[in-house]
Amino acid sequence: MAGILLTTAAQEYLGDLLSKQDTDGIGIRVFITQPGTPYAETCIAYCKPGEEKPEDRMIPLEPFNVWLDSVSEPFLEDAVVDYAVDRMGGQLTIKAPNAKVPMVNADSPLNERINYLLQTEINPGLASHGGEVKLIDVVEDGVAILQFGGGCQGCGMVDVTLKEGIEKTMVERIPEITAVRDVTDHTVKENAYY
CATH class of the missing domain: 3.30.300.130 (Fe-S cluster assembly (FSCA))
Incomplete structure (x- = not known):
C-alpha cells in the first residue's frame, strides 16, 4: 500500500470491527485534520458506501476498502497503522511521522x-x-x-x-x-x- 502501511494485526482487528457493523461494504477512511501543522491529528473513521469523496484514493484490502483523503495523502507517507494486544485488551495505533511536517521543496517560499x-x-x-x-x-x-x-x-x-x-x-x-x-x-x- 503506497505511503501507508496497515499491519496484518491492524487489518484483522479493523476487519473484525467492520464485520460487526450492519452496513454491507463498509470500509475505513484515513485522513489528517490540519495536515502540515503542529496541530495535525491522524484519524480513522468508518466509511459507509457513498461516504467516500470522489477525490479519495481507494485501496482494496481483504475484506474491506481503505479510502485515503487526497489532501492528507502526502502527509500519510511512511504512516503505520498497527494493533497491539496488551493487558487491557488491545490498542490501535497510528504513527504518521509526516503528518505535522509541511510539504516543501526547492521551489517553496x-x-x-x-x-x-x-x-x-x-x-x-x-x-x-x-x-x-x-x-x-x-x-x-x-x-x-x-x-x-x-x-x-x-x-x-x-x-x-x-x-x-x-x-x-x-x-x-x-x-x-x-x-x-x-x-x-x-x-x-x-x-x-x-
Missing part, C-alpha cells in the same frame, strides 16, 4: 523552507533542553532573524548554539541565507537550560 528546517532538524535537537527557535523574519542580505524560547531563552550557551549549530546548518542548506541573528531577550532566565 523561503519562509516555508526555513520553517521546515527548523521544525524537522533544529527544534528536535533543542527540545532535549526544553528549547525551541522560531523564524521572525528574513531581512536584506539574507539574514534570518530568529527568536529562542523555552530552555534556550537566557541560556549561557545560546551564542554557541546559534553560530555553531543553527547558522552553519541554515547557511549550508538554504542558499539564500547568509547569516542568522537572535532577537531574544536573554535577560529572562526563569526557564533557562544550563
Whole structure:
C-alpha cells in the first residue's frame, strides 16, 4: 500500500470491527485534520458506501476498502497503522511521522523552507533542553532573524548554539541565507537550560 502501511494485526482487528457493523461494504477512511501543522491529528473513521469523496484514493484490502483523503495523502507517507494486544485488551495505533511536517521543496517560499528546517532538524535537537527557535523574519542580505524560547531563552550557551549549530546548518542548506541573528531577550532566565 503506497505511503501507508496497515499491519496484518491492524487489518484483522479493523476487519473484525467492520464485520460487526450492519452496513454491507463498509470500509475505513484515513485522513489528517490540519495536515502540515503542529496541530495535525491522524484519524480513522468508518466509511459507509457513498461516504467516500470522489477525490479519495481507494485501496482494496481483504475484506474491506481503505479510502485515503487526497489532501492528507502526502502527509500519510511512511504512516503505520498497527494493533497491539496488551493487558487491557488491545490498542490501535497510528504513527504518521509526516503528518505535522509541511510539504516543501526547492521551489517553496523561503519562509516555508526555513520553517521546515527548523521544525524537522533544529527544534528536535533543542527540545532535549526544553528549547525551541522560531523564524521572525528574513531581512536584506539574507539574514534570518530568529527568536529562542523555552530552555534556550537566557541560556549561557545560546551564542554557541546559534553560530555553531543553527547558522552553519541554515547557511549550508538554504542558499539564500547568509547569516542568522537572535532577537531574544536573554535577560529572562526563569526557564533557562544550563
